[in-house]
Amino acid sequence: MNKTNRKSKREIVLPPITVKEDEARRLNALASSSATLFPRVAHFLAQEMERASVVADNCELRGVVRMGSQVRFCDDRTGEVRDVVLVYPHEADITLKRVSVLTPVGAALIGLSVGQAIEFQTPADHKRSLTVLGVSN
Template sequence: MIQSLAHRRPPITLRNRDAERLGQLAEVAAQRHPATADFLAGEVARAKVAPDSAPLPGVVCMDSELTFRDDSTGKEKHVTLVYPPEADVEAGRISVLTPIGAALIGLSVGQSITFETPSGERRSLTVLSVSEPN
């Protein structure tokens, strides 16, 4: 089971359309990817939901380009957060239906999240920069 460690869960914000679509995605994926779907559903449930027209500078939204740091290794990655059909790891397009994608959604620049992967590994990620989707 993927778990966000409660004492490390920063507040997150999602646009209304993303919250609705991500909630539906989590439901559909529950049988095939139960741990990640459950984690994603929990993140959607705890998010502050903003109107679709609200500017969310510095917040990781769907189709945002972002740079994050894996706090265990210190390595930085530049990626675009996408829905599963658009995912292409080699092109830096990571799915929101992965443990890392689900952890990053809704975070703001400077925020960190610690979570446990399905294999029991503890990971911590910090968002360094975000470009709003076009």
């Protein structure tokens, strides 16, 4: 195996994501203000906002995970399908299936489109992969 193959096996390839201007601004501020309390997920969220395609607030984004979206996704390892609503931390309530964007799953889902998959690290340093099956805004 050559160096290129070894390197590509370790790298996580991230899909393109799209976020509206106001959400990008709010999520960048959230990542900054949470960096001390939740350094890993705040850093992940900040990286996601850095690489996102940011569009005007009046742009219609169908099938794209946004704040407040109801999202159906599949855990690619277990095959488990979950339905959640992506929310800001103060609105999170796992019993109501309201997942904070300041969790690894929430930060991974933001900006994805239906059919896209993303691989990310969990706090326990495991790789996890999710595929978006449906989005309603």
